[in-house]
Amino acid sequence: MTGILVNIYRKMLSGFIILVCTICFFLVAGFISSSNISFFKFKVNGDIGADVFLRIISYENPLIGHALTGSNADLPILSTGFKLLTNVEMNDIRSLIRSEIPGFMAFDSNFLIADEGVDFTDIPIESAPPMEVLLQERNMAANELKELNSGKIYSGSSPTEKSVFIYHTHSWESYLPLLGLEGAENENEAVDGKTNITIVGELLGKELEKRGIGASVDKTNIGQELDKKGWMTHKSYEISRSLVQSAMAGNEKLDYFIDLHRDSVRKDSTTATINNEPYARLVFVIGEENKNFQKNLKFANELHKILNKDYPGISKGVLPKKGIGVDGIYNQDLHANTLVVEVGGVDNNMKELKNTIEALADAISQIYWKAEEVNG
Known part of the structure; x- marks a missing residue:
């Protein structure tokens, strides 16, 4: 039983x-x-x-x-x-x-649109040191600070309507010369919580305002935000995504979103001499896994063509990225005019960066005012 x-x-x-x-x-x-x-x-x-x-x-x-x-x-x-x-x-x-x-997977992609002479060795490389390193804060080297403040300072009024949102997903990315480390062998030393790519973002905002285009520059210390949440650096796009979404919610007039980065490859790949002036070279990165890929690509290609027409060789090209080990979206699903822009590399100095930002502002303004004519 x-x-x-x-x-x-x-x-x-x-x-x-x-x-x-x-x-x-x-x-x-x-x-x-x-x-x-x-x-x-x-x-x-x-x-x-x-x-x-x-x-x-x-x-x-x-x-x-x-x-x-x-x-x-x-x-x-x-x-x-x-x-x-x-x-x-x-x-x-x-x-x-x-x-x-x-490091082989860093080259596991190809330029969709490339300038003459650009090959896989020119592909941007992302790297991030330990959190305690990227949170350190240092002042800018005296000679670089002098260069930053040299030239005619724009004193005009800023447009009240903001159309461009500039931000920095990897805000800790810096440049060796700016930190007084010019020529250092270890490219991972080019990181800082204070003297970094956000300075370049401010320059771009001012250059756009010179051209009558309102720009909002976000200087959030992404490293600090990651540290607060106990997150690693690969989660930085989640932080910047919230920044972009908040900006869009607060201003429906925003129509261009520029995420500025710094490449990790060295000077021979990131520097060009144009009309006897030094420039930091640019790369436009597009996430292939986002729904706006074709629209983002159109925007990037326009910028690439304008830049290399007016400043031959300044833009390496347009690099699509997807697959294992990369984000593949880069928040570009949020808007059609959204780009990741690699501005030079670890070895570029303030003179080269300022020249390039002026060129980039010129190209953006051409596209902006052309669109305004069509819409107006």
């Missing part, structure tokens, strides 16, 4: 577990089907994990299957399985070594 009761109990327990698992499965499937597919941005062994996951779910929920289009719709079973098991892509020989050679 006891044995019969035990068997009944086991069957009831098994049935209960199956029922709970079934309910959980359909709850998850229902949540996914009612959510935006783009929410699932996680990756497994590369950039196909979400595709595989959604494809599996689609067998139970047809709504998911209808949402999968293009390359997501039909995954080649052999190559997909091989990549999941080995992280090697059958149609890309670079995947055999990209994980084995330090």
Whole structure:
């Protein structure tokens, strides 16, 4: 009798577990089907994990299957399985070594639009030192501060209507000469919580205002904000995203969003002499995984063409980025006229930066006033 009761109990327990698992499965499937597919941005062994996951779910929920289009719709079973098991892509020989050679993945992308002579060695490299290093604050080197304050100082009134929002996701990025470290071998020394890329943002804001364009410059210390939350530097785009969203909510007239960065490659790649004047070279970075990619690309391409027409060689080109190890969106899904702009590299000095910012302001103003004529 006891044995019969035990068997009944086991069957009831098994049935209960199956029922709970079934309910959980359909709850998850229902949540996914009612959510935006783009929410699932996680990756497994590369950039196909979400595709595989959604494809599996689609067998139970047809709504998911209808949402999968293009390359997501039909995954080649052999190559997909091989990549999941080995992280090697059958149609890309670079995947055999990209994980084995330090720094190789930094070059795992190509310029979509490039100036003459630009190659993979000119691709911007992102790097971030430990939090305690990027939080330090130092004054600008005396000779660089003198250069910053030299020349005619704009004293005109600022436009009351702000159309451009300038911000800095990696606000700690600085330049070796500005910190009195010109020629230092370690590029990771070019970081600071005070003397950094935000100075370049202020320069761009002033140059735009000279041209009658209102600009709002955000100088939030992103390093401090990350430290408060206990986050690592890879979460910096979450901080800057909130800044952009707040700016948009507070001013519907904002129509251009410029995220200024500094490259980590060295001087021979980031400096150009144009009409006997030194310039820090620019790179426009576009996240391929954002819904506004084509519009962002159009904006970046316009700037690239104008700049290299007026200042030949100042712009290296337009670099699209996606996949493992990169953000792939860069907050560019928030607006069509949103860009990440790499302004020079760790070795550029204030003279080179000032010249380049004037050139960039010229190019932005041409696009801005042309659009105003069309809209007006």
